[in-house]
Amino acid sequence: MGVEFELDEEQRMLRRTVRETVAKVRPQPVDRQWETYRKLGWLEAPPLELVLILEELGYAADPTPFLATATWFAPLAGRLPEGSGTAVLDGTGRYVLDADRADEVALLTPDGVTVVPGAGIGAERVDVLDPHLHVAHVDAGPLTPGVPDLALAGLAATAVGACRRILDLVLAHVKQRTQFDRPLGSFQAVKHKAADMHVAIERARALTQFSALTIAEDDPRRGRAARMAKAAAGECQRLVVRHGLQSFGAMGFTWENELQLHLKRAQACDLLLGTASAHRKALLTA
Incomplete structure (x- = not known):
């Protein structure tokens, strides 16, 4: 039965409102951005509204600890932290989002x-492909694996936002870039790539919002x-990243081009808490 x-x-x-606010505060220092989001009460949003917020923050490659605080710490601890927070979810304390700058950390122990x-906790920041993400290893003793559903939905929403931004940048680029005295966007192969990106984004967005609805209703x-x-979302980012780079050519690899920020954010969202392949295998064996 369809829904x-x-x-x-x-x-x-x-x-x-989120889109307009993020655009307005984006030039400000990270701590000012974070304080704005906290004062607006976005951390207290219900699951569906929260993924809408996270999609817009993903679109802007948000540098604040909002994602970890709202979807890693809060569902595990059962409350919001005083400041920023994160949770150690995988049982090993490796690649923990925002662990190096969190005021509180929720540990899932036996x-x-x-x-x-x-x-x-001994949090040591590690280099990852997205230099704007804070990711750290922590030394926190014996831990138990266990990932809140909202953490997966939050990463998916962030990846969808990043992919939306990649598509928008691609569309703007192929409309103004010319080849053989014609805009790149007029070539059918480029149109097909853009259409495939759009379909992948909408599919991932629909599943992310469905996930948020099941969390809100405590659906089995x-x-x-x-x-x-x-x-x-992981499968979406792979297609969008590939087509995005192909559409921009070598320009997409350069630090001067905004595209690279969103490519890295989308890929990081896939790698954190399990790739698309890992979750597909889990679904098959569940």
Whole structure:
């Protein structure tokens, strides 16, 4: 049985408000951006509204700890932190988002969830392909693997936003770049690539929003829906990154081009907490 879903007016207004706010505060220092988002109450948004917010933050390659605080720490600890927070989810303490700058860290241990001050764990930031992401290894003792569904949905929403931005940059580029005295966008092969990117983004977006709805309703399908969303977003970014680079050519590799920021953010979202392939395999064996 199919499910029809459409955002209501309040949700569409929220998305517009977030988009306008992010564009306005983006030139400000990271701590100012973070304080703005906290004061606006975005961290307290219900699951569906939260993924709408995260998609817009992904579109802007948000440098704040919003993603980790809202979707890693909060669902594990059962509350919002005083400042920023993250959670150690994979049982090893490796590649933990924002662990190096979190005020609080939620640890999933054999005895349950323990919340400790961020300064109380040995967090060492590591280099990852996205230099604007804070990712760290932590030394936190014996831990238990366990990933909240909202963490997977949050990464999926962020990846969808990054892919949307890549597509918008590609469309602007192929409209003004010429080849043989014609805009690149007039060639059918380029049109096909843009159409494929759009379809992949819309598919991942739909599954991400469905995942958020199942979380909000505590639907028994929420675990599978979260894995499906994360897998779809990972598959989406692979296609969008490939086509995006092909459309820009060598320009897409340069640090001077904005495209590289969003390529890296989309790829990082796929790698964190399991790639598309890992979640597809989990779905098959569940």
